[in-house]
Amino acid sequence: MRLYLLALNPTDSVTEGFLPAAARLGLTVTVLTDHPEAHRAAYAGLPAPPGVTACEVRDHREVVALVSRLGAPDAVFSNSDHLQIQTALTADYFGLPAKDWRAALRTKNKAELRRRLTATGHDTVRALELPPGQDVATLDPPYPCVVKPREGVASEDVALAAGPAELAAHVAAVRTRRPHDALVVEEFLAGDLHTLETLGDGTRRHVLGGFRTRLSPPPHFVEESLEFVAAHPRPVVDQVLAQLDALGVGLGACHTEFVVQPDGRARIIEVNYRAIGDQCDLMLARLLGIPYFEHVLAVHLGRPLPDDLGTRTGRYGHNRAVLADRAGTLTAAPAPQEHEADGVQLVYRPVRAVGEHHEHHRTNRDYLGVVWAVGPDQQAVDRAVSRFVDANRWEITP
Template sequence: MTGPAVLLLDAAGPESAALARAAAKRGHQVHAATAADGPAPAPEPAGQVVTDFARPDRAVEDITAYARHRGVGAVLTANEYLTGLAALVCAELGLPGNDPHLAHAARDKAAMASVLTAAGVRVPYTRLVHDDTELQDALADLGAGFPCVIKPVSSAGSAGVTVVTSAAQAAPAADTARMARGPYSGQGEAGILVQAYATGDEYSVESVTQDAHTTHLAVTRKQVTGGARRVETGHSLPVRLPPATETAVHREVDAAIHAVGIRHGASHTEVVIDPDGRCTVIEIAARLGAGHIGILLQHALGIDVFAALLDVALGRPAALTPTAHGHATVRFITAPHSGRLTSLTGFPKRGPGVPFVRWRAAIGGPVNAAGANADRLGCFVVTGPDAAEVEQRADTLLRQIRLQVDPTPAPDDRDQLSSASRSAIAP
């Protein structure tokens, strides 16, 4: 073994697995902090501390005691819900991490709107509401009227987010937002958000900050379903924006990163760019973009972002310069409607130009119409030197996929699916 041990907070999911592999490849022993009822870490860690992520004070104590005992020299998480805890643990252990006093603002979207507004970042006008009277008041106050967006304060993966186009849709959308509490949310989270709708195209900016210096690795174009529920169905990178627009976007993102206290680590900032090139920040997360954006960065730009994040967490210089100049895209497959998946044909296989495929819905099992990212059934990545050819190939492969969904699920299927997908931000 070389170097200190590495601790992952929640070591389940593809991004965590990639971090664990990067650490193991460098000879670090990998440990995990997990919830008693959480998913099992994969790959299997050298050891684990079981704690209650819903009680941050207790979790900090449990995790720091464990980390000190095992000589942990880096603490990371790919789980957005644990980025605040990671900041607290790093601060307690004296390891490179984000500002523990600001980290909540990269999770709680009410706090996010306040600190970003105070920092001069353009964000959608946002109201926190606790009851129907406040909801009606906020709808009237939005001025521009409809559409507007009703969303949970601290969920993720589009869960509970509704684009509302009339007053009649507001109450059910508010109920949907209230029900979409993320994991570990405890009792404290009462309100929901009503937000002005930002018109334009959606992008995200993938960045890594080290010693408060930020490198923007790529701008990513997002494909999102239209209508009331906005599920991410594709990511493509790197996108070349007009230089003036890119400068403006980077300026907003830099200010956002600073405002939410990101000093050492990844960030994923979602923006809408309007036809005049004006950029509105929809949200910022103190983690690597989910949805296999790490794989896209690897294949398009030759950046091993997982190794880089490990270096950042260890306080070592991170390699963030592109070594390739290609293009990569991921396409997600969603069900046309809820029901039981009866057949799947034409799903691409891994091969030249298709470095990654993932299918996670069982034939014969329940599927949901796309309401949140966790409802996505699978995905594939296409990469190559030319952006237009990569996009065209991905679209062709997507068109070849045939799904059959029987619209009459067994009564208990929906419960099964929603509990199975509760903690998943991305397939």
């Protein structure tokens, strides 16, 4: 059976999660990407590296044409935020299980997400679109407010503004980096940030738990650490699931970020219609003791999920990013590793290679590496992560 996997840059989710799972399922994988050399390098060490073919993956017409030439697919899949619409349209063209492209669009386009939730009566967040070139002074947003790219990801160019001067400064800074992108300016939703991880086959949906997220201080929103939550309160979960239903989310993995306000109201921040990243999906599979990546691929092959996934309980997890605090060249960092002690499994994966120079972005792009641990006790996994960070060094030379 042949799987076409659409991708932009290589990710741990694909390299360590989906590709090994595809091999275990006996699938022949062809990666379609606009960065073919980077993918070939990333997969060079895999026991059975996939085929990699250059493709303008942001254009579904090019994807359809290339897949038609290469041979009929049994599944078309992507774990990229930016490629869900193209993947859905391609899969549907070939008569394969596919996400509703409208749901993929609603979740990717943050302005459309707000409009949909308002129109269906589930939540009303005051949100204004700012097209390229429009003067921000023409808007009348509520303060404090958040400015973000309409179709952005991973906290990139997201900032909190207390008033008009801060908003104008943030917009000007974003436009120097992405002048052709539309922005969204919306009311700030206060509350602790949580996530809900779900997996569906189009008929049934499993809630896999979620995470409690610690963010950097404002005005930026960098995810610094995530602590696994086996079950959020049922009324909160029900509210989030109702909003996902309104958006049309059903098939495959979904990672939803939300806050819970003092009155118990769950309000969605954003919906990423794919598996959670930054090693959290790999940690989730280890925590739950299920073939998570195989399940995700299986639903795109048209296979139903079991009524009971057999998830393991009584396990805890902590995921922490090691962040650059300034621009410069990374000159020292630990190697990738994993080990187990006293029932706690710890994994470290670098994000930036020694020798690479980067600016200071104040986003997830500042990650130098990610360390996570799972075990039978929350304090034990917290201590394991802290010990690892304290025992190692990451040096940045200006």
